[in-house]
Amino acid sequence: MIAASGAREILRRLHDVMASKAGAQAKLNQVVAVVAEQLTSEVASIYLLRDGVLELYATKGLAQDAVHVTKLALGQGLVGTIAASREPLNLAEAREHPDFAYRPETGEDIFHSFAGVPIVRREASVGVLCVQHREPRDYDDVEIEALQTVAMVLSELIAGAGLVDDAQVARARAQATGSVRLGGLKLVDGLARGVAVLHQPRVVVEHTVAEDVEVERARVYNAFIRMREQIDKMMGQAEFSAAGDHDEILETYKMFAYDEGWSRRINEAIDSGLTAEAAIQRVQQRTSARMRSIDDPYLRERLTDLDDLSNRLLRIVSGQLGTAAQLGLRTETILLARNLGPAELLEYDKRYLKGVVLEEGSLTAHVTIVARAMGIPVLGRVRDLRTTIADGDELLLDGGAGALFVRPSAQMLRSFEATSALKAKRQAEYAALRELPAETLDGTRMTLLMNAGLRDDAAALEQTNADGIGLFRTEFQFLVAATLPRRERQTALYRSILETAGDRPVTFRTVDIGGDKSVPYMREETEAEENPAMGWRAIRLALGRDGLMKVQARALLDAAAGRTLNIMFPMISEPWEFDAAKALVEEQRKWLERSGRPQPAKIRYGAMLEVPALAECLDVLFPKIDFLSIGTNDLTQFLFAADRANPMLADRYDWLSPAILRFLRRVVRAGDAAGIPITVCGEMGGRPLEALALAAIGVERLSVTPAAIGPLKAMFRSAKLAPLRAAMTEWLDAPGVDVRERLGGAVHAQGIICG
Known part of the structure; x- marks a missing residue:
């Protein structure tokens, strides 16, 4: 078992690995060696998603001949299951799991226990980190958390080494989560195709290992002060002073903003050696995992509020406070937001803004009127927006049908193109009446x-x-x-x-x-x-x-x-x-x-x-x-x-x-x-x-x-x-x-x- 203080030692050694001038493969080899030693594990392995399959990239304890040879599809075997679900596995007897898939070239038949965690980037699984032991055993929570912390660092390492890019991330997410159809209220008719961009972008954590823990702690402390000031100011605004549906939302925000348990967990993550941003995201990932396992819609909504606050805290601590409009659009985009004001919408570049999807919105809101004037289709009152869609996902918006297609399948694309052709035919008929x-x-x-x-x-x-x-x-x-x-x-x-x-x-x-x-x-x-x-x-x-x-x-x-x-x-x-x-x-x-x-x-x-x-x-x-x-x-x-x-x-x-x-x-x-x-x-x-x-x-x-x-x-x-x-x-x-x-x-x- 790893002691709590051991997590910091792992990160210290990983920092040295990342700072070295070795190549990407050599660094991954060193990472599995560090993990195996610190967790006293007989096997430590890294699988990375390459060309749609999970490839064994580095191992300590399995046969070296299996590196770059053993491959598993998403959902195949224990490794594929972890990548597809983005959930850890902790098994005392791996062979008893229904998804176990034996790979003889690895020499893993002598090992019984297995624990693995996903390597996540931009909310998509891009790999898996796992450990194995000969003796059947359950891994402690602190060991799983140590693996998850290492996985965060690996995400930074493989991105920096060019082993995964944003296009691969988008393909990985689409492959893992599949296509989804979301319904909503038609606010502005029209068809649009583009990639998902959040109006308030999520912060991509690029530096995970702290140089100075106390500096990181101070950054989080100051960020909490600023965030709480923002929430207090929001609650003090006159438009929120009267009773209404917003009361519960704002009270939940305030409860989370002042929750000592939340701030304590972030500080514990910093103690392990993470930067302020990585610590916030580490706790956020744990919360998201809990959210996916909860059936109660009320509790899921409350956890979504906490996810929203985590993003606010991340933006404050990282200094990335701008909207997507201020950062600039670079490709055909469908914008996602809880709500928008008309001035915020007008900040966007019309060349790239093709559609808008809102969690709220109404037919006569001024932002709807402005969007209609701009010829931009808008869908409102779409549930589960932030939990279903990630930045960069491909989207099809059919305002007339009140539908949003997320990571569309080939059949969805064909149907969308047919609808586009029909709409073009109608426009031609209207043009004939000019x-x-x-x-x-x-x-x-x-x-x-x-x-x-x-x-x-x-x-x-x-x-x-x-x-x-x-x-x-x-x-x-x-x-x-x-x-x-x-x-x-x-x-x-x-x-x-x-x-x-x-x-x-x-x-x-x-x-x-x-x-x-x-x-x-x-x-x-x-x-x-x-x-x-x-x-x-x-x-x-x-x-x-x-x-x-x-x-x-x-x-x-x-x-x-x-x-x-x-x-x-x-x-x-x-x-x-x-x-x-x-x-x-x-x-x-x-x-x-x-x-x-x-x-x-x-x-x-x-x-x-x-x-x-x-x-x-x-x-x-x-x-x-x-x-x-x-x-x-x-x-x-x-x-x-x-x-x-x-x-x-x-x-x-x-x-x-x-x-x-x-x-x-x-x-x-x-x-x-x-x-x-x-x-x-x-x-x-x-x-x-x-x-x-x-x-x-x-x-x-x-x-x-x-x-x-x-x-x-x-x-x-x-x-x-x-x-x-x-x-x-x-x-x-x-x-x-x-x-x-x-x-x-x-x-x-x-x-x-x-x-």
Whole structure:
């Protein structure tokens, strides 16, 4: 048996081996000699995964002629079983194990007991370290832990020697764990293929053996202090002060962060001679092994929280605090995260970011809206994300089917390619409708505008032949900037959008930041709110910071010189807010006039109806405005008192609920009576069945994502609207009608294209 202090001696000797100038094979030969001596073992052997099989690379005690000759497949024999399961084996009588496979060339028939541990790199087995004895015996826990510690050092050694690379690691993981299909909530439709990248990357431990144990202990101590400060700060934030589902998560985080048992185990690992990073990972691996053996989903979730905290502690102690965006993407990527803010998503390079998978997420969260604008498919509410997928795994994302395929099989790849071909065929069918109007079979002409927010989005006008841009979200420029964008930069963006649009109208929404669209240069004003969604954001923030609003107004006026400027103000609650915003723009227009500067040929002012209170003041508002846009995302969350960022409520409230449809019908009828054009520009309008419902209550102008233009045009051109409007009136006036079911039946009866 090895004494506890012996672990440090093993690491000291391994450090000398790694520091020597010997070749990789010589170093492995020395490692097995050290292990055999320190564990008083008659056999110590190292198997490495090469070309998909486990090859005996070094041994002390078995026949030397077997080195590079004996090979086992993953799952074959005791060694293959360890590699496939990533679990240790501890056997007093090896031959009694059902997976035992005898290899006569090794001369192992005289040995009875066997213990082995996986050599793991990037969460994949790349080899096995094992020991054997003639006499039957159970190995002590401290001996198994010593083997696991040596295996960590071996992982560093074989990677540094080039005996295994990241491609081999990825193949090893795929071979060991196989293909998996994960389901989730479709947030943004689309297909994507790429490798898995964690938004908060796991730290790859490259140095395992400590030079100075006390220095490593101090590093961990300071990292614990910083991590606990972060958790305490998180719990003290105003948005977490009220009771809610987050309470249990944060309390668990705090419990683990202050758990003396966890910190003691890490310190014990440092005592054995490991670096701070290796000690944290060593304890994390033990925890992960426990997690895989637990059936209780509640306990598994708690251990996942500890895994998350371990990664946080690793990032702090290693100084690797950046996100994957800051580190930079280098290949086609599908991003994995618990959740994302819109500004975080916009930091990623669009050339490489092909899809996003979230553990949380909702249809109307701002990050979903931004991803839809970027044309990036998103899948939300995917369980077991971090425990099933590792960095570098190949992924196939089918947003439409709400499915993620991990390490796909050949059959999965063929199915994905067939789906891609079908999608391309549909896109070709939609493209064939490009020059045709969105007109129903009974003659109602629908106006299909598109939403935009990035300079590149305007190019979709030509591709889709949309009737214009019904919503240009100016805040995207503010979200991606480290400081407040200068007026000249804003002017250049707005002018380029107008020039690209040509004769088509463009409606600019003034900056809508705050809430979950916080920006670093104004964070102090928005972080201390108890309910940011209903707080200091949008027009409220813009009027409060009128310098920001004045700069944007000047930029819009300059950009639209000689053209018509359509400008609308977000989150208007009462008419006086519209008056104040318009007065601010008019003040800048008059300054241009006095200065003899060019100005727009015409300015049309509009408001966004997102706050239900405004619907009670339409008689006051309508004489002041030229148009009204309904933002169904915020409107829905305010009507139902349901936070759109809360995953528990993501699919609880239906856009085809009589509550929302009756509300919208009342607004549309009031607009018709006043001669005010009304556009729906929320996510509701981009979903075919919901868009049909909107048309059935009188909406004839929709502003949607570019990808939705083709499907909506195909749908409207196959529908007769008059009977649907009559039916919708009956459904909404009668109590207890399931509008979604009735409308779906009408679609089937008419043969409407509603894919």
